[in-house]
Amino acid sequence: MLSQVRLCLFIFVNEFLIASDYKVYLHRIILLILSFAFLTSPANGLTQWQKIKEKGYMSWITRPSPLTYYNSLDGIIGLEHDILKGFCEENNIKLITLSANSNYELFKRYDNENIDIVGGHLSLTKERLTKYKASDAYDKTSVHIISSLRKPKIRGLEFLPQYRGVVLENSSYAAVATSLIKNQQANIELYNGESIYELLQDVMYGKIDYTLADIGIYNIFRSYVPKLRLGKKVSNEQSLVFYNKNTKDDSIFIELNKYLKKYIFQNKVNRYKKFLQQTLPKSKSADTVQFMKNYNERWQEVKPLIDTVAEKYGINPILLAAISYQESHWNADAVSPTLVKGLMMLTKAVAEEQGVENRFDPLQSLEGGVKHFLKMKETVPERISEPDKTYFALAAYNIGYGYLEKARVITQLNGKDPDVWEDVKEYLPELNDMDGYNADGKTAVRYVENIRVYQKLLQWKQQI
DSSP: OHHHHHHHHHHHHHHHHHOOSHHHHHHHHHHHHHHHHHHTOGGGGOOHHHHHHHHTEEEEEEOBBTTTBEEETTEEEOHHHHHHHHHHHHTTOEEEEEEOSSHHHHHHHHHHSOOSEEEEEEEOOHHHHTTEEEOOOSEEEOEEEEEETTSOOOOOGGGGGGSOEEEETTSTHHHHHHHHHHHHOOOEEEEOSSOHHHHHHHHHTTSSSEEEEEHHHHHHHTTTSOSEEEEEEOSOOEEEEEEEEOSSOOHHHHHHHHHHHHHHHTTHHHHHHHHHHHHSOOTTSSOHHHHHHHHHHHHHHHHHHHHHHHHHHTOOHHHHHHHHHHHHTTOTTOBOTTOOBTTTTBOHHHHHHTTOSOTTOHHHHHHHHHHHHHHHHHHSOTTOOTTHHHHHHHHHHHHOHHHHHHHHHHHHHTTSOTTOHHHHHHHGGGGGGSTTOOOOHHHHHHHHHHHHHHHHHHHHHTTO
């Protein structure tokens, strides 16, 4: 501060000597006084935390995932988001979230932009501590070999030279990979791509033999990338932390660490991870491997049509995409043994009712299917709330509304709630065994549950 005052005095004298006009001199003096007031203002002596409190928000940059920050079908979720949101609410400030696609982009933006803290399921590493300051750990993890269930198991580290591994560069896994290369002569390449998700897909498709990832990533991503095997542990336990710029000012993490201590003590980390597991796609009924393949090959072609029809009829495009995938795997030329046809697999009767002249025309098929779905939804009693109303409409779309109503009656007779899908889906399969009912309730349940899985998969694909 003393040097700033001396600078102001120097400028003051200099301006006085060179000013030839009284008004010019007075103008310069006013500017100098204002500058001096700014430099000596108490605001310039505020700590980082005091500045955050003064501006009313804390900014945080991360990578999207259910472990960090993720826009799910039910709203924003994420363990790190839950921690920071609670911390900000407790301190009466807002949380501003910024997103990056990779670790490289994450730290590059943090270094070059005015962002308060950085997260993203980041391990505590010596390399990062040379440049950044870390919070206390909010959780622990460990790095494992991730391979495919479609291939033989890697029996031990001594066998790694026989396999091709690829590990994400600019990640904490790269240091583990370097150690395996040195000590086990492992055949590992560093991948300069964006995300671990791409590598896990390569493992699933057999393009590489294995990658490295921590157990938290595995537990989340296996719902989106099936057929993965959790292999041998190749690291010690690692702390998961937030990072801040390496200055002498510890004020942000002093406050955040107090909150983390309470959050951990209340067992909120484990509870939230259990909650995340419940929100993830249950992919047993839906063939997610085939979904990924069709997504890569067909999605870009059908997406503009789906977006157009969804906007026209006011339906969620993710829902429409999931229905159309369940119906035809996005094959506009699909024909079933029962002669339902097209992208939405319309019967001849439904096509005629909804004004569809050509069932193989993808735009006509989508419009006809949407109008029929909305008709079913309007038939569902108004008292039934979402998302049950949508699930009932989907079941009716598949099996017919009359059969859905029979299942709801059976549900009520068994003492369950006929307005709740989770109750009704228990009794829909009973229609298969009832004389005189030419209905497949088991398929209707599988139809709805598959669409729910595909919605989650599509929601995920739109954010990675």
